Amino acid sequence: MKKSAASLLVIILLFSLLSPSASAEAAEPIVKVKLVNYLGNKSSITIKPTGDYIVQESNTRLLNGKSYTIKYENQDQLTLLDGTSTIITTDQLHVIPLVETNFLSINDRPYLGSFQFVSENSKYVRPINNVYMEDYLKGVVPYEMMDGWKREALKAQAVAARTYALQRISRIIDDSINYQVYAGYKWLPNSTAAVEETRGRVLKVTNYYGKLVLADGLFSASNGGKTESNANVWGSTALSYLPIKDDPFDAQANIKWQFTVQKKQLEPANKTWSQMNEADAAIAGKIKSWMASHGYAGKELKLLGIPVLGFHTPKSGGRISKGDITVEFITKDKVDVNGAYVPQKLVYTDVPASQIRAMVGIDKMWSYLISNITETKDSITVSGLGNGHGVGLSQWGAQKRAEAGQNYSEILGFYYDGASLIQEYNERPIFTAPTLSPVESVTSGEQPGKEQTESLIEDTTPPIISSVSINVDNVKNKANLSFTINEASKLTLYIKDNQNKKDYVLENDPLNAGNVTKEIDLSSYVAGKYYFGIITVDESNNRSSALPSFEIIRTSASTTKTPTPATVKPVPAKDKTAPKISAAKVSVDNVKYKGSLTFKTNEAAYLTITLKDSRGKTIKTLKNYSYTKAGNIKQDFDLASLANGKYTVAISATDKSKNRSSSSSSFTVIKKAKTKTGKVTATRLNMRASASTRAKVVFTLKKYQNVTILSTSGSWYKVKYSTKTGYVSKAYIK
Secondary structure, eight states, X not given: OOOOHHHHHHHHHHHHTSOHHHHHTBOOOEEEEEOOTTTOSOSEEEEEEESOEEETTTTEEEOTTOOEEEEEETTTEEEEEETTEEEEEESEEEEEESSTTOEEEETTEEEESEEEEEEETTTEEEEEEEEEHHHHHHTTHHHHSOTTSOHHHHHHHHHHHHHHHHHTTTSOEESSTTSOOOOSSOOOHHHHHHHHHTTTEEEEEEOTTSOEEEOOOOEESBOTTBOOOHHHHHOSOOOTTSOOOBOHHHHHHOOEEEEEEESBOOOOTTOOGGGOOOSSHHXXXXXXXXXXXXXXXXXXXXXXEEEEEEEEEEOTTSOEEEEEEEEEEEETTOBOTTSOBOOEEEEEEEEEHHHHHHHHOTTTOOOSOEEEEEEOSSEEEEEEEOBSOOOSEEHHHHHHHHHTTOOHHHHXXXXXXXXXXXXXXXXXXXXXXOOOOSSXXXXXXXXXXXXXXXXXXXXXXXXXXXXXXXXXXXXXXXXXXXXXXXXXXXXXXXXXXXXXOEEEEEEEEEEOSEEEEEEEEOTTOOSEEEEEEEEEEOTTOOEEEEOOEEEEOOOHHHHHOOOOGGGOOOOOOOOOOOOOEEEEEEEEETTTTEEEEEEEESSOEEEEEEEEOTTSOXXXXXXXXXXXXXXXXXXXXXXXXXXXXXXXXXXXEEOTTOOEEEEEEEXXXXXXXXXXXXXXXXXXXXXXXXXXXXXXXEEEEETTOEEEEEEEETTEEEEEETTEEEEEEGGGBO
């Protein structure tokens, strides 16, 4: 996540003008997200609606399940195509769902909400997703924090992410680590529950004027055991709720990193350009990429060495701020009179550490909290702690705190010192479907040139809920809800408490127009204030809602009076027992690269099964919230893409009463190395005693002979032919 000091000041001043009561009345906001991370840069994309959508510019309906193409055209125009037929060419497209729950797949990734498609850099099609905050967060939390982690850690992440997004609600953010990773409508159950259980809650602090203002929900993967100030990272004014302090729980996570660079990267003597390969290919590639955008664009580069690499000048949080690096290199276009490449050098002294991190790669240097630098005559090794900037919430620290029994408010209280949890909003605005003109534009299935014989008049009027009345009988523990509806609809009814927890009573229950009366059992609810959530949806999917309140009062009469046997009605006991997972076991076939998980469940449940690596990162979802009958379960999976090492299969089971249990089973992948062979491409190829052109020739190979490749050493292979073993140049082995 990046941060601008100027934009932060503007946002703080804006929120300082709003009173707490005004913000509490706010409706759920819409987040604008530019889709970059998963989509990349594409001049043509495919969209596929699930449920119908309207293209605002052309008065056209996009049909459920049908694929369409949006292409960039010259002069910053976009063309929407149905197959090969052009629907419209325009500078931007607005695509809006007819029903709130419809979703649009863009290059096979689903997204809720509406969309704006624009041209970008006179080259690409760029979608901007307009999505409700809570739906956005359900696509953020499991991709910023592992879904299998503790619920309280995920709830802390949900509040931080909501606060962070609300701080930036007036701008268009993107779906990458520049802001928050957003994967669209690919939700996972544990994190979805965490978002729902914290709905509308954000962090606020008291500003200089005594007003409650929105905090900034900054977070990183790990602070390495010590939190950092925003001032040290971004140079902005230090915020009191983001102080520097020790974090013993993050330290328990022991997130460490290390990378090594060779001082000498290659020796160009007696080698062609294609034969020269740096000793540290990954780091050399990052440095060359950085150089290409800093004065060496279009140049072919090779690194000769990195003789100097160091860091210094720590700030108050212990993280370094400055560094030195020297890069020796050659370019293909610069040779002397003898045709030899001319050595060149870049020397950076006392430059920002961020520049050096960008040069070597953030995938190598995870943070600025450096613990050790070791230098030998041949190499330099840099070691450090944590992952990310260290400001605000630590994700690993939150998980360790949740494992120790802390709830999400306690976790947030540590990372955002003095901040308060505030209910910013409760309900979502009523969705209003877009309308078409009386005659639709030609779409799939219509024949151009034929007169349309029927006009489509869209019903856009939601049902009207009126005369709502609630009568609570605190003795019989019942409530009678009545209201009037003006048209046939489907009714969804839930009870919500003051903590925003919802208990659904009815879902999509058919209603006729007229008076409606429902009797609801309240015996399982404690005393307090509650709300009936009434949602009605008509045949055209127009939606209306109401949220009347009522109060349950527990008196001696209501708790001690026992009805006579003739009047007692049995009340089903609320299921509070989680499903039982037993006998979880993984068997592995390291020859066929297959794995099989077996376990038992004692009741039908929604199962999620994920495959995790040794660090707990989810690398594959084998089953995603799939309803499964009780009994013996078997789940096969493929090991071909896994490296050798230890893995865990995590199982989550959730029954219909939302009770959840989990289990796991570990296994080890040990693959036998496959024999690698190659064919000689040179007429004669010397096999040498070591990886050097000066080494003794031990055998001479001929063209088309096959060799067994034993190992790799820079630009050399160690090979075996018959009984002979030696080193040959990679360039002559195919």
